[in-house]
Amino acid sequence: MPHRKLGTIEVSPIGMGCMGLSHGYGQIPEENYSIEAIRQAYDFGCTFFDTAEVYSPNLEGLGHNELIVGKALQEVRHKVVLATKLHIGTAEPAQDGSLYASVKRHLLASMQRLKTDYVDLYYLHRINPAIPVEEVAEAMGRLLGEGLIRGWGLSQVTTDTIDRAHKVTALSAVQNIYSLVERGVEEDVIPYCLQHHIGLVPFSPIASGLLSGKLTVETKFEDYDDVRKFVPQLKAENLQANLPIVEVLGEFALRKGATCAQISLAWMLKKYPNVVPIPGSKNKERILENLGAWNVELSDEEFARLEEALGRCKIHGQRGYDEAEGRSFLQHKS
Ligand SMILES: NC(=O)c1ccc[n+]([C@@H]2O[C@H](COP(=O)([O-])OP(=O)(O)OC[C@H]3O[C@@H](n4cnc5c(N)ncnc54)[C@H](OP(=O)(O)O)[C@@H]3O)[C@@H](O)[C@H]2O)c1
Numbered sequence: 001m002p003h004r005k006l007g008t009i010e011v012s013p014i015g016m017g018c019m020g021l022s023h024g025y026g027q028i029p030e031e032n033y034s035i036e037a038i039r040q041a042y043d044f045g046c047t048f049f050d051t052a053e054v055y056s057p058n059l060e061g062l063g064h065n066e067l068i069v070g071k072a073l074q075e076v077r078h079k080v081v082l083a084t085k086l087h088i089g090t091a092e093p094a095q096d097g098s099l100y101a102s103v104k105r106h107l108l109a110s111m112q113r114l115k116t117d118y119v120d121l122y123y124l125h126r127i128n129p130a131i132p133v134e135e136v137a138e139a140m141g142r143l144l145g146e147g148l149i150r151g152w153g154l155s156q157v158t159t160d161t162i163d164r165a166h167k168v169t170a171l172s173a174v175q176n177i178y179s180l181v182e183r184g185v186e187e188d189v190i191p192y193c194l195q196h197h198i199g200l201v202p203f204s205p206i207a208s209g210l211l212s213g214k215l216t217v218e219t220k221f222e223d224y225d226d227v228r229k230f231v232p233q234l235k236a237e238n239l240q241a242n243l244p245i246v247e248v249l250g251e252f253a254l255r256k257g258a259t260c261a262q263i264s265l266a267w268m269l270k271k272y273p274n275v276v277p278i279p280g281s282k283n284k285e286r287i288l289e290n291l292g293a294w295n296v297e298l299s300d301e302e303f304a305r306l307e308e309a310l311g312r313c314k315i316h317g318q319r320g321y322d323e324a325e326g327r328s329f330l331q332h333k334s
Pocket of ligand 1: 017156175261286
């Protein structure tokens, strides 16, 4: 299996998004099940695992997900790439003495939960407008120098922000939303990243389940901590209107002996060499199904036909939910 690079960090072509094991998609599995699911992904060949300090049930408290990832991968720590993320509150640098001290405090706490003495990829989860990204880049540069992290990244950012940060301390990866129904990054973020040898790690690459073809207007989302209730793309009228996209995926899936989710992942792997998606699932079989997309190879001709067919479909609704409906998922520590 060919590997991909996030900056200089080598990873499997598809990673495992671990968030749903703690937050965001309804009831979470038993801890033992989650640990087995992560180990099974590793045994399958996955070497890239994505978590964040805030991935806890209902975003209450810190570290639920990091603890699970740490327990699952402790014995193979040096064979995997662990990515985690921090949020910085406006008052923290003053309380800690400096921004660097705040970032390091968050990092050390994550490291403890992850049972490791370094983090491979450390992201700023969201830009805090009160804290210049250049200062965060400087702090990350110091942590790189100390060997506490191997690379750093930003999440849900514009090209301008990436450029300002990258000029201070070279970025390894940018983690933005990206799927074939959420293509904003194709405009200038991906071209910038390609030019500067930065990896692009798409989150929600299956559009929160839409592109699996398994969601229907009858699907009931859960009351407990389920972001899908707020995703406009998953409202009944948009699910229905987006059916032509799922049908295109279904046709290709049938021809390739694959699934819709696999085709949507294979599509982005084919499109860009610096893209490493991190699909998320709470289900062991689906986790392997998604990773198996790295074996689904689209020829140039198939890819062109797929792009052309998708280009004829209108996309209804977006992934981030409307501000008017309450807290924005994308702004709220997702
Ligand atoms: N940086 C950020 O701000 C940010 C934001 C969101 C997420 N993330 C990261 O990105 C990862 C992935 O994002 P995501 O989980 O939001 O979106 P996703 O991978 O696009 O979708 C996850 C949803 O799709 C379903 N699903 C996944 N594979 C499936 C398959 N093969 N067949 C049927 N259904 C399938 C899952 O259901 P089941 O669980 O029932 O299989 C779950 O409801 C997260 O785990 C997290 O690590 C980062």
